[in-house]
Amino acid sequence: MKTVEISAQELKAWLDKKKDFLLIDVLPPEYYNEKHIAGAVSAPVYEVIFLEYVEKLTDNKRKTIVVYNESEDSLSTTDAAIKLKKAGYENVFEFSGGLAKWEAVGYPIEKGNVVEIPIIIDGKYEIDTENSVVGWIGRNAKYAHHGKITIKSGGLIVKDKNIVGGDIVLDMTTIKDDDLKDDALRSVLETHLKSSDFFDVENYPEALFKFDSVEKIKAARAGTPNFIISGLLTIKELANPIEFPAMIVPMEDGVINGQAHFDFDRTLWDVHYGSEKFFEKLGMHLVNDMVSLELFLIAKLR
Secondary structure (H helix, E strand, O other): OOOEEOOHHHHHHHHHOOOOOEEEEOOOHHHHHHEEEOOOEEOOOOOOOHHHHHHHHOOOOOOEEEEEOOOOOOOHHHHHHHHHHHOOOOEEEEEOOHHHHHHHOOOOEEEOOOOOOOOOOOEEEEEOOOOOEEEEEEEOOOOEEEEEEEEEEEEEEEEOOEEEEEEEEEEEEEEEEOOOOOHHHHHHHHHHHHOOOOOOOOOOOEEEEEEEEEEEOOOOOOOOOOEEEEEEEEEOOEEEEEEEEEEEEEOOOOEEEEEEEEEEEHHHHOOOOOOOOOOOOOHHHOOOOEEEEEEEEEEEEO
């Protein structure tokens, strides 16, 4: 759907002439409160009730509306304009240059409280084992099973605002399947995974990932991996190097959140069951060599 754009100069002229129109800042409220074009009101487009916000501002579908965001690099004004047009608003304009363009030409803005962006604080962090999650997925040609493994302990070390190392200890005796609804079938699978065919948890009750390299990915955008983690993964007392992308995000109150998902070849850790590398004519017992892990970690400053 085509949208109609308005320039900074045209918008300034409308404001100077006190033209009857509605100027909407579509950014989240904390950024609107930090700064906005003088005379603008807030209706955050990222919220599912965006149109309800607008309806509270005007019930006149013929009202002239101008929407703007931070800069021309974002699609949020176009998104807002399209939603408004689809909802029946007839006179919608998009100021795509946003605050960046408005400030660049020296036009007035209203300022409030600055949004503080959390930073990584130096120190030792402990992984919150109760609220962190390690998930697994195992597959064959026909099925996939997924579940969780409990984190026993772990931590991070931060120096000069950079993560320089850390470790995660998994309690392999807690391997759990989440997809099978039948209790008996689920118990059979979990027992098999804990047996010597797979992870032999009686003899090897723990797995360890110890890392000492956390390399920042240049120009990574929010919502995408921003670091490469490298270290040694030890399973059944066999240690092999492993590397994967991760998202590491500092939160408030000395908390670091981490997310990652990656595949690893289980056979490198002597987990041989069902692998065609080691057995012939497996038939229905063939199991993929690659296992997926998904990490959601919360680390708190000690």
